Amino acid sequence: MATRIVEPEAGPRSKRAAILAAAVDCFGETGFEATKWSTVAERVGIGQTALYHYFESKTHCLLTIMRLELQRSHDKFTEAAPDTAEPVEALRAAVRAAYDVSDHEVLQMRILQNHMDLLSGPRKSKREEAERVAARQLVQLVERDWTNLLVRGMSQGAFPLRDAQLLGASVLGLIVSVWRWYRPSGPTPLSEVSELIEGACVRMVAT
Numbered sequence: 366m367a368t369r370i371v372e373p374e375a376g377p378r379s380k381r382a383a384i385l386a387a388a389v390d391c392f393g394e395t396g397f398e399a400t401k402w403s404t405v406a407e408r409v410g411i412g413q414t415a416l417y418h419y420f421e422s423k424t425h426c427l428l429t430i431m432r433l434e435l436q437r438s439h440d441k442f443t444e445a446a447p448d449t450a451e452p453v454e455a456l457r458a459a460v461r462a463a464y465d466v467s468d469h470e471v472l473q474m475r476i477l478q479n480h481m482d483l484l485s486g487p488r489k490s491k492r493e494e495a496e497r498v499a500a501r502q503l504v505q506l507v508e509r510d511w512t513n514l515l516v517r518g519m520s521q522g523a524f525p526l527r528d529a530q531l532l533g534a535s536v537l538g539l540i541v542s543v544w545r546w547y548r549p550s551g552p553t554p555l556s557e558v559s560e561l562i563e564g565a566c567v568r569m570v571a572t
Contacts, residue, residue, distance in 0.1 A: 381419045383409045385433070386469070388426050393472025397427055397480065421492055427480060428488075428496035434473040435503035438463070442510045452518030453571055459514065460566050463540050464559035471555075474544040511537050515570060524570050536566050 387408035391400040402423045406413040420426040445462035446455040466474070484501045488494040512533035518524035543558055 379419075380409055380411055380415065384416060384419055384426065385430060388423075389430055389469060389472050389476065392427065392430070392476050397423070397476070421490060424483075424488075425490065425493045425496065427476070428483065428493055428500060430473060431477050431480060431483070432496050432500040432503065434470075434477045435500055435507060437470070437473075439503060439507050439510060441465070442507070446510075446514055448517065452514065452521055452523040453567065455514055456518070456567060456570060457563055459511075460540060460563040461559055464543075464555055464562070466555075468549045471544065471547065471549055474541070478541055478544045508533065508537065518570070525572075532570060536569060539565060539569075 384405060387405050388400075391405055391408065400423070402416060403413045405423075405426075406416050416426075420429065441462045442459050446459040450458065481504075484497055484504065488497050512530050515524060515527075515529040515533050515536075519526050519529060540562060543562065547553075547555065547558060549555070
């Protein structure tokens, strides 16, 4: 069970949500390393020192964005593919749900995929480490979501018997690889990408 970090109370004067939204825009469009912490503050309309009331560093903010995106992905999967659903349709629904996103969420997923290495080693800061550990647990939970779906399908005879963990990692890897190259302003609509990947995943798993 993943550890849920209790989100701070969002009072009427809180700038936390605005900071996260601005950071997603900056990190997703310009890149984390290329983004100055002061630029995020400017977008929100606050002084740079005010950022530290909410996040102790730019990396702390990044890890929070990654953790929130992983939680969103897990919640979307759970909603789209309940345990009672027929396995092939559950697989299709889970893939479609992965691409049922806003342009802002596309940026969040790009950020997540570009910085997964950040989750591999401990952080010196307690707050950064708490976010890293929670995010790491969510990665394992998301991987387990997909593995369990395939195990259920195999046990019901809907999918051929294979190594479910390896197959699940392959399916998930195919799905998330899109966020490294997809751009909302590009020539290929996300609906077309979703249809292509959905078909590929069904062929990988069910044939």
